Every structure is written in structure tokens, then in C-alpha cells.
Amino acid sequence: MPANSKYLSTSAWHKTAKIFSGIIGGYMISAMLHMALALWVPFQKNMLITAVYTLFVMWCVLLIVPFLFKNGWKVLVVYIMAILFLAVAIHYGNLYQPLN
Amino acid sequence: MGKRNYNVFFNTHTVSGIVISVALYVIFFAGAFALFNEEITQWEKGTYLNEVSKKEVDYDAILVSLNKEYHLVGRDIVFRLGQKGEETNISLLPSKDSLSPKEAKENEYFELNTNTHKKKEYDEFYSLAEFIYRLHFFSQLPYVGIYLAGFVSLFFLFAIVTGVIVHWKKIVSNFYTFNPRSILKRMWTDAHTALGIIGLPFQFMYAITGAYFGLSILVLLPANFLYNSDRDQLIEDLRPELKVYDWAAKTQDKIPSVNDFVVANANRWDATTVQRLTITNYGGTNMKYQLLVSQPETEHFFGEGWVTVDAFTKEVVAIKEPKEEIYIENIQRSIGKLHFGSYGGVALRVVYFILALITCFVIITGVLIWLEARNRKSIPLKKRLYTNKVGHIYMAICLSLYPVTALSFLFVKLLPQSYNSKKQTLIYYLFFLSWLLASVLLRFLRSNYKINKITLISGAILGFLVPVANGIVTGNWIWKTYADAQYDILTVDLLWILLSCIAVLFAIKVKPSIQEKSSLAKTPIDYKNIAAQLMEEESKALPKINTKNLNNIPMRTKISLLWIFIAIGFIFHHIYGLATVFFNESVLIEGSTGETPFWAHQWRILMEGLALTFGLLTLEVSKKWFKTITFVWAIILGLFNLYHVVTAIIYEVFNVSEILVLILLVIANAFLIKSIRQWRKLAV
Numbered sequence: 001m002p003a004n005s006k007y008l009s010t011s012a013w014h015k016t017a018k019i020f021s022g023i024i025g026g027y028m029i030s031a032m033l034h035m036a037l038a039l040w041v042p043f044q045k046n047m048l049i050t051a052v053y054t055l056f057v058m059w060c061v062l063l064i065v066p067f068l069f070k071n072g073w074k075v076l077v078v079y080i081m082a083i084l085f086l087a088v089a090i091h092y093g094n095l096y097q098p099l100n
Numbered sequence: 101m102g103k104r105n106y107n108v109f110f111n112t113h114t115v116s117g118i119v120i121s122v123a124l125y126v127i128f129f130a131g132a133f134a135l136f137n138e139e140i141t142q143w144e145k146g147t148y149l150n151e152v153s154k155k156e157v158d159y160d161a162i163l164v165s166l167n168k169e170y171h172l173v174g175r176d177i178v179f180r181l182g183q184k185g186e187e188t189n190i191s192l193l194p195s196k197d198s199l200s201p202k203e204a205k206e207n208e209y210f211e212l213n214t215n216t217h218k219k220k221e222y223d224e225f226y227s228l229a230e231f232i233y234r235l236h237f238f239s240q241l242p243y244v245g246i247y248l249a250g251f252v253s254l255f256f257l258f259a260i261v262t263g264v265i266v267h268w269k270k271i272v273s274n275f276y277t278f279n280p281r282s283i284l285k286r287m288w289t290d291a292h293t294a295l296g297i298i299g300l301p302f303q304f305m306y307a308i309t310g311a312y313f314g315l316s317i318l319v320l321l322p323a324n325f326l327y328n329s330d331r332d333q334l335i336e337d338l339r340p341e342l343k344v345y346d347w348a349a350k351t352q353d354k355i356p357s358v359n360d361f362v363v364a365n366a367n368r369w370d371a372t373t374v375q376r377l378t379i380t381n382y383g384g385t386n387m388k389y390q391l392l393v394s395q396p397e398t399e400h401f402f403g404e405g406w407v408t409v410d411a412f413t414k415e416v417v418a419i420k421e422p423k424e425e426i427y428i429e430n431i432q433r434s435i436g437k438l439h440f441g442s443y444g445g446v447a448l449r450v451v452y453f454i455l456a457l458i459t460c461f462v463i464i465t466g467v468l469i470w471l472e473a474r475n476r477k478s479i480p481l482k483k484r485l486y487t488n489k490v491g492h493i494y495m496a497i498c499l500s501l502y503p504v505t506a507l508s509f510l511f512v513k514l515l516p517q518s519y520n521s522k523k524q525t526l527i528y529y530l531f532f533l534s535w536l537l538a539s540v541l542l543r544f545l546r547s548n549y550k551i552n553k554i555t556l557i558s559g560a561i562l563g564f565l566v567p568v569a570n571g572i573v574t575g576n577w578i579w580k581t582y583a584d585a586q587y588d589i590l591t592v593d594l595l596w597i598l599l600s601c602i603a604v605l606f607a608i609k610v611k612p613s614i615q616e617k618s619s620l621a622k623t624p625i626d627y628k629n630i631a632a633q634l635m636e637e638e639s640k641a642l643p644k645i646n647t648k649n650l651n652n653i654p655m656r657t658k659i660s661l662l663w664i665f666i667a668i669g670f671i672f673h674h675i676y677g678l679a680t681v682f683f684n685e686s687v688l689i690e691g692s693t694g695e696t697p698f699w700a701h702q703w704r705i706l707m708e709g710l711a712l713t714f715g716l717l718t719l720e721v722s723k724k725w726f727k728t729i730t731f732v733w734a735i736i737l738g739l740f741n742l743y744h745v746v747t748a749i750i751y752e753v754f755n756v757s758e759i760l761v762l763i764l765l766v767i768a769n770a771f772l773i774k775s776i777r778q779w780r781k782l783a784v
Binding site: 003004007008027031032034035038039045046048049050051052053055056057059060061063064067068094099 | 103104105107108109110111112114254257258261262265307308311312315316318319321322323325326327337338427428431432435
């Protein structure tokens, strides 16, 4: 029983967008979320080192999420927005509560 | 879960699973044996273990003899004392003293017998155990192997999670429906889900820890960014025992005794074993001694303690007691403990071993479901041929690993001692060539039943011979090693006997009649008349309407252009390499004589030479053999180009223009492979 192909996305562009967002975007979001959290929570270094486990778990979740969407471009936009938001959080985190 | 999501997840589970299956099988199979790394090393040496306390070793004498050979001043010296017996691995780091001779600026790594002071370089103590351990993370593929293993691990995690999502509703019921007498597809599916669920915690743990070991660079990257690339500070915070102490100046004083330091500190805490002795800045005014010890898990699960002492003032510089719970250190230690199964003795590692083999079985059944589900009449013969071919290749590669491993164990036992320094090369040749040969031969049997049977029986025979060969060559028969309490050697022999027994049992249990339950029995493929059947199938299909497409480039023009594009790409690559002259880089390669050496000709011919040749010949030749040759070369070149991009990104990420050219080459190569493939089909 191979998966019923009528439910699968057929456009190579949509597929590429999903896989690309999942692999590259997923890693960036996961890594940046850990950075942002490490800056903003009180137990900074503990947060940072927890990434040895959670970085990959989160990355895996973010690899799966794009397949819930029908439109691959939408995922890409959502992921880019998340990355921009996290970049801002990290920037201000570095200004106001740098790692010490 | 909606129908759409179910099907989407099902598809992602299938695709990710099939793509990583072979690599993952190799990882788990080699990993199962790597769990017994130390035992296999001891088995291979064949000499009895001489248990010594690392607390009573004469380190001062060793340092004196090493100093004569290596000029130790300014170096950091690391004794790895974790393994049993008299052998210890020693690393000498490059000297930090600018006045040291040139030889002292090299890294050194070797094995030393702490009693006899007999030294063995890496290629002298290279062993099958090391080979299997390295095969576990594809270290035989230079530079990229470990990252490849890391990504396989990540996608394994992906496959596990999507697998659980897909099977979620059936998890409980499938446990009770397992029926080995039903049709094969049903049986594979039930075994896949039931064993997948039983092994789930184990597999999930391995997917995560494996991803960490392969891709730890990706965990370090964000940390490095937050630390503003201050590596020393990062290490001091996350791995305080590795804190860097800068070199100050050479001392004229006598070097204080290391033995006294070890004796004084080894029993600082109860029930400890010495794991590592580090001497930092040897012969410097700020020389430090550090001892790292561990406590048994029963005492304290993460029981690791260390103490750093200033060699001259005897003052304690830094200390961590084993009972101190530090989150940052424990979480890192937990990964290693979980991954290597080093927290419950041999019994735990046997459990790990069995679970690893069960995971291999889950991977194989996954591939078999995939095959069974695609052997239906409604699927075109051409597609079925392809899936079956892939299936046979996968099965041949995976299943032949068992007899090949057994053969390698026999080989290292029967290899005369005089070949020890060439052992690495010989193991490479034996292992990879016999694996390749077995895979190719088995693949053309075109029957998974036969592949399974042959590998099980040949593996069992070779496996039974392993303890016998060991007994004949070294005299370490199992009853003797048992009586003499040499449990390391005994474990390996027993492991092979156990494995062979299981293999024989399965080989007997699997009867030829089982093949009738395969979907292939209902709709068999007649390999003898393949060509005729394919023709028939094609003629049935509607004739294609041949519309004139004005956007079309004729196939051969396209291929020729792509070859020439690749040649030009290589030329640019060389020019960029040369262009560093303008930016004041010395261009002379050491040992240059003014003549082009042979290796350079070789690369020129293989790369742009052949590309230009094929570009030219494509304009005139369109024979079948020519298409095949160019197709094969295009694929090899494609793999090479891909490898080239990856290494360039790893080693010179800022050389953007070069990377662009290399990426373009990969894209052109992909187009080329695609076009030649179409070209080959046109003729039929």
C-alpha cells in the first residue's frame, strides 16, 4: 500500500521549497531559538548546553512541519519570518543581557 | 489525523526510510560490533591481559624516555588510561615554545606499553576493532564520512517520528495480530511495527546521540557565535577540565615527580579508577598536572572527578569532586554513556547488541514491505524491474555484511605477525573487495530468498570458524580462556558462536515454501524474456504525439555543450587557484623542479581532458558503448564534483567565487547525467 498519490504534492518546486525550508530553515530556527533562549533565560549556559539533545529534536519537528502545508512557498515565508524574529531577539539579547 | 496528512506522512516515512536504509544498516551493524571494541582489540592481540593499576605506573621513567625521542618541552602530554591492561594511548600536542625544534611542532599519537616501554605507531596498532569502529561512522570516507553519518542519524530521527505518527492508531492492536503464517507483506509489516515499537526508546536515543556525534559542529556553531568565537572561554565554560593554560617560559628547575602527584591524588576520593593524566606546558614555569578519575556507576552515576595542580607550587588550581552534580558537564557525559552503553557492564552491552541487530531487522523489513507493496500487476513492468533491482542491490549489500565481517575476523587471526604494519591496507582491501564482490554476485541471483539463505549459511560457517581459528593460532580455546578468566577474548568467541547458532536456526526455519507467500509469486517477473515483454508493454502504451517544439535543443548538441561547460568550469577552477599569485601568495609547491609532475597530468587528463574528449566525440559518435561509457563517467564525475563542493564549503567557505564555479559544475553535471540518460533511451 504505497501512499495514495492523489494526496501528495506533485510540483517539484513546492517539494523543493518544503525540503529546503525543513533542512536549512529548520536548522537555523532550531539553532537560533536556542541562542535566543540562552540569552533571555536566567540559567544561560545550562540552556545553551541543553542543545546537545534538543537541537536535533526540534530540527526534526521543523523538518516534519512543512509537509503539513499544501503550499511550499508559504512554509518558506513562515520560516523566514521566524528566522528574522529570532535574529532580532538575539540582537537585543546580545545588547541587554549578553552571555557572561 | 486527516486522510491527506496520513498519506503525506506515510510517503515521507517511506522515502526517508528507503533513502537512508543501506547507510543506516551499515551504521547499526558495525555499531553493534563496535560496542565490543575493547574486547575485539584484546581478542585480536591474543595475549593475556595483564591487569595493572594505573596508579602505580612509573610515569617519570616514561617521560624521560619520551623526552629523548620527541623533545617534550612546551608540549601538552595526554595519557589515556581508560583501557585495561598495560597499553596506554599517548598524545603529544605541538610544542608552544617558539624555541623548540621543528619536529616538536608536530602532533604525535601512539600506543605505549607502560611496563616494557615498547611503542607502537598508529599503523602498527591498527586493528579490525578500529576498522569496524570507524566503519560505524563512515570514517573511511575522508572528510565527509562523519557528517554523512550525522545526517543519516538525523533522517533516522525523522523516519522514527513519522513512523510513529503513521502507526500510532495501530500500535496496540498490531502487537496482538502478529502472525508469521500470513502473507509476507502482512508479516513484514507486523514485524516492522512491532519490533519498531519495542526498540523505539533505544532507536530514538541512538538517533539523537548519533546526530550529536556526527554533527556536533552544528551544536557548537551557535555557542561559538554567542561567545564571539572566543574558543578558550567556550571550552573553559563547557569543558572546564580542558581549560587552556598559555605557555609562559621555559624553566631551569628540575621537573617535579609525576608519580608523586598521581599517588597523592589517585586516592583522593573513594573507589576511583584513573582515566586520564594530562601534563600541560611540559618544562614550563607554569607546568600543570591533571588527573581525571571516574567512580563506578553504583557509587555515583556521572561520577567523574578531576584535579589540576601546579607542578612546582603543588597548589590545587582547579578541582571537581565526583559527587558534585554539574548540569553542564553531566549532560555531555550522559550522551557518551548512553551511546556507548558504558554504564552497565557486559550484560548491558549484550542487550544493546541484540537491540542493534533488531534495528537492522526493522530496517530490512522496511525495505521488504516497500518491495512487496510494489509487486502488483497494475504497476508497469518497467517500474517493477527497477524497484526489484534496487531491492536486490540493497539486500545484497546489507546481508553480505555478516559473512564479510566474519571473514575479516578470520583474516586478522590468520594473518602472520610480520604483516602487522600493513594491516590497515590489508583490512581495507579484504573487507571492501570481498564486500563488493559478494554484493555484486548476490545481486544477480535476483532472489531475496537466496541472498538471505546464502549469507546466513556462509556467515554461520565462517562465524563458527572464528573461535576455532583463534584456538589454533593463539591457543586461546574457549575452555582455556574461561578457565583463565580471560573474559574479553572469551566474549568475542562466544558472541560469534551465538550469532552463528542464531543464523543456522533461521536458515533452517526459513523454508523455500515461504516464497509462495510473496507477492512476487503471484505476479512473477520472467527475467529471460525481459526485452520482449518490455517491447510489448511499450507498444501497448499510446504512441506519443510528436509535436515540434521550437524551444528544443537537439540532444547531442546539448550533451556536447554540457561537457564543454564542465571543461571550462575546471579551467576556471585552475585559474582561480593560480590567481592567488596576484594577492601575493607563494605559488611554488614544495619540491617543484620546473617540470609538471605526473600527478598533475593525471588530474588534467581525468578532469578537463576527458570532458573535452567526450564533448568532441559526442558530436560524431552515437554508438551504444559510447553512451554507456560517457554515462558512467558522468556519474563518477558528478560524485567527485559534489564531494569537491562539500570539501570546499568545509575548508574555504569564504572563497565564494570558487564555490560558485564548483556549484555550477555540479548543476551542469546533473543536467548532463539526465540528458545522457534520455539519450541512451532514445535508441531503444
